[in-house]
Amino acid sequence: MNADRTPSRLALRRFVLVAVWLPVVLTALGVAVQLVLLPQMPAAIAVHWNAAGAADGFAPAWSQPLATIVFGLGLPLLIALTSLPGLRRGERGPTYRLMGATAAALSALVTVALTWTFVMQRGLDGSTAAPTVWPALIAAFVAAAVAGVAAWFLQPRQESMDAATTRATPLAVSANERVLWMRTIGMNRGAAIAIVAAVLVIAACALGAWATGAEPILVWVLMGVALLLLAFAATTLAFHVRVDDSGLHVGSVLGIPRFHVPLADIESAARVEVNPMGEFGGWGLRLSTGRRFGVVLRAGEAIEVLRRSGKRFVVTVDDADTGAALLEALVSRAASRP
Known part of the structure; x- marks a missing residue:
């Protein structure tokens, strides 16, 4: 047990180093x-440049340090906070390593971009004299790449937490008996609240942009993102799961998306324990290693079907033991028929 937990502690310490302390240090610098340079800055500075690299958006100089804190530190910390609970429970997986590297890269990208564009406007007579933004952007992306790669290799290698599967014991089903098993599964409350909150925040930003006369393209982009999140929320918050003579059926309560694994395509079925972050990198419709695709709405028990092609389909659901056992029984009965 101690041998198993030592790598977990190392993974946690290194993750905190790259996803928390590195963004803190970068943002502070x-x-x-x-x-230090604020007294030498014009009252308003350029904060946005068009595709040609010319300044076309301006804000008070004091707002740049605040933006650096909010985006250069706040966003990486948000990434860290979503990953730390699982790491503290001893969970592992390449997703956690990727999240740590992403947090470090994002902090470097934002901090370098905002600091460089701030420094290059020192001593200017007005914000309209701001030089092109391209050197700052190139430097920011280079810094992000260096920080991300370094953060990746600073963290220990983490093997996927794919659960070992044991073929379910078939239920007793007679030759002519008709059987049906059904359940409805909803996304865990925290993830559902986060999705709904994101929709509301982005919709409010879109309305605010429209009310303040922002560029139409910005309003349409924000509205588009809000609608996409709304569609995602509506179609993935809850699913019906059904096992019958034709196989495994998984469908959103709204009807789409829908998935069907035919009985003839099932090699075996098992009840497994699923960790969304460690195995699938999050919640929803997810891909994982080992040719796995999952409808992952929460942590815990799930039905995993091994298809004859070698692909695996996973759905988190209550009473997964019964669902997997019934699938095994139906597969065995179909195979025994002439």
Whole structure:
């Protein structure tokens, strides 16, 4: 047990180093530079450039250090907070390593971009004289790449937490008996609240942009993102799961998306324990290693079907033991028929 938990502790410590402390240090350095130079800045500075690299959006100079803190530190910390609970429970997987590297890269990207564009406007007579943004963007992307790669290799290699599967014991089903097993599964409350909150926040931003006369393209982009999130929420918050003579059926309560694994395509069925972050990198319709695709709405028990092609289909659902056992019984009965 101790041998197993030592790598978990190392993974946790290294994750905190790259996803929390590195963004804190980078952001602190960037903000410190900006605050030192603040007295030398024009009252308003360029904060947005068009596709040609010319400044076309402006804001008070004091807002840049604040933006650096919010985006350069706040976003990486949000990534860290979604991953730390699982790591503290001893969970492992390449997804956690990727999240740590992403947090570090994002902090470097934002901090370098905002600090560089701030510094290059020092001593200008006005914000309209701001130089092109391309050097700052190139430097920011290079810094993000370096930070992300370094953060990836600073963390220990984490093997996937794919659960070992044991073929379910078939239920007793007679030759002519008609059977049906059904359940409805909903996404865990925390993930559902996060999705709904994201929809509301982005919709509010879109309305605010429209009300303040922002560029139409920005309003349409925000509305498009809000609608996509709304569609995602509506179609993935709850699913019906059914096992019958034709196989395994999994469908959203709205009717789409729907998935069907025919009985003839099933090699075996098993009840497994699923960790969404460690195995699938999150919740919803997810791909994983080992040719696995899952309808993953929460942690815990799930039915895993091994298809004859070698692909695996996973759906988290209550009473997965019974569902998997019935599938095994139906597969065996179909195979025994002439």
